[in-house]
Amino acid sequence: MTKDNTGPDNGNKWGETPDEDGKSKAAEDHASSEFALPELIAGLERLDRVYANEAVPPSLGELQAQLIAASERHRRRMLREWLLFWLISLFLLGFSLLAITSAPPLYWMVQGLIPIAGIIALVMRLGRKGRGEWR
Amino acid sequence: MSDEESQIIRKAQRGDRQALAQLLQNHYSFMYKYLLKLTMDPALAEDVTQDTIVRCMEKIALYNGSSSFSSWMITIATRLYIDRMRRRSREEEWIRREQGIRSIRWRFEAQGEEWSDVLDALSRVPLPQRIALLLKHYYGYSYSEIGRILGIPEGTAKSRAAYGLRQLREELKEDDEG
Amino acid sequence: MKEHSNLPLWAWVVLAVLLMTQGTLLFRAARDLGRWRWFWGLWGMTTFPLPTILYLLFVVFPEHRRKQKDITEQDKKIRK
Incomplete structure (x- = not known):
């Protein structure tokens, strides 16, 4: 249960009762579990009420028109991406066929480096995600 | 998830635009309210809602029913919002937040609702x-x-x-x- | 490695077609899953069959396992 309170910056900011532990912490938790939460929920419900008009969904026709416009944009973007992919691919394909014939050591070295680079990128990404950073 | 909803979802996944519009309309209010609470900025909530609708359309085929549709939408909306915030500097974020909260506060007063x-x-x-x-x-x-x-x-x-x-x-x- | 240049023309054509097919399929598959489409697609254009094998190993297989896990989790929830 005490693990519940180990926030990332714990200890630095929460300086009020630094050497409390175990029981007193749990007691404080219990007492304060009533503090702020009901207010929060009531406040957010009031917020919903005040913005009830904005939350009314648009008509089906409007939504459909929006979807059509968006799917058209999407289709165009995909087409552009596809063309770009093919263009780059043709160059790459040409280069690799050329490399296999004229410079095999270079070709195989590059082929070995690609998965290694991919794994490094993956590990870096997972590391960032695991620490939960997004800045 | 109700049978009716899963049926609409299946239709939408097969490319039925009317079903998709219906599905999004059903969840619109929930999503806007969620984003309003998340952003504390009515204008931004509106923008992200629009983005979410478009993204849901693009990704509807990827929805696999392992979570409820509303939490799938919340996932998309949250990530879009985080992406937006990532692109902003802290100062910009601070200014926008003050503006957002001020406009909400103003609206509370205008409607005679007590501020919290x-x-x-x-x-x-x-x-x-x-x-x-x-x-x-x-x-x-x-x-x-x-x-x-x-x-x-x-x-x-x-x-x-x-x-x-x-x-x-x-x-x-x-x-x-x- | 010299024997490569001695390959008959038809073998080169087959190789090119194979690479193009592989790259295209990988790009599309990775795009639909939202996973590094450019990496898989472009790498798939340069060599065979390592990209396909690694794609199956690193993307398809984990995805399959994740789905199985989701299904069993839901099963548990229903049975509760």
Whole structure:
């Protein structure tokens, strides 16, 4: 249960009762579990009420028109991406066929480096995600 | 999930635009309200809602029913919002937040609704903790669901929610004292 | 490695077609899953069959396992 309170910056900011532990912490938790939460929920419900008009969904026709416009944009973007992919691919394909014939050591070295680079990128990404950073 | 909804979803996945519009309309209100609470900025909530609709359309085929449709949408909306915030500097974020909260406050007054300091306090909780706090204590998601929505481990979701709540209380106490 | 240049023309054509097919399929598959489409697609254009094998190993297989896990989790929820 005490693990519940180990926030990332714990200890630095929460300086009020630094050497409390175990029981007193749990007691404080219990007492304060009533503090702020009901207010929060009531406040957010009031917020919903005040913005009830904005939350009314648009008509089906409007939504459909929006979807059509968006799917058209999407289709165009995909087409552009596809063309770009093919263009780059043709160059790459040409280069690799050329490399296999004229410079095999270079070709195989590059082929070995690609998965290694991919794994490094993956590990870096997972590391960032695991620490939960997004800045 | 009701049978009716899963039927609409299946239709939408097969490319039936009317079914998709219906599905999005059903969830529109829920999504806008969620984004309003998350962003504390009505204009931004509106923008992200639009983005979410477009993204849902693009990704509807990828929805596999392993979570409810509404939490799938929340996942998309949350990630779009986080992406937007990532592109902003801290100063910009601060200015926007002040503007957002001011416009909400103004609206409260205009409608004769009593202002609640807890909303002020909530807007000052840092974004990662605020999201976890909302999802846990307002929407009642489990930590593993929150983890899946944010793409973080369950333990991180738990500590963020706890830290967010603690910070909210701190902010409220400061309000009381100051 | 000299024997490569002695390959008959038809073998070169087959190789090119194979690479193009592989790259295209990988790009599309990775795009639909939202996983590094450019990496898989472009690498798939340069060599065979390593990209396909690694794609199966690193993307398809984990995805399959994740789905199985989701299904069993839901099963548990239903049975509760």
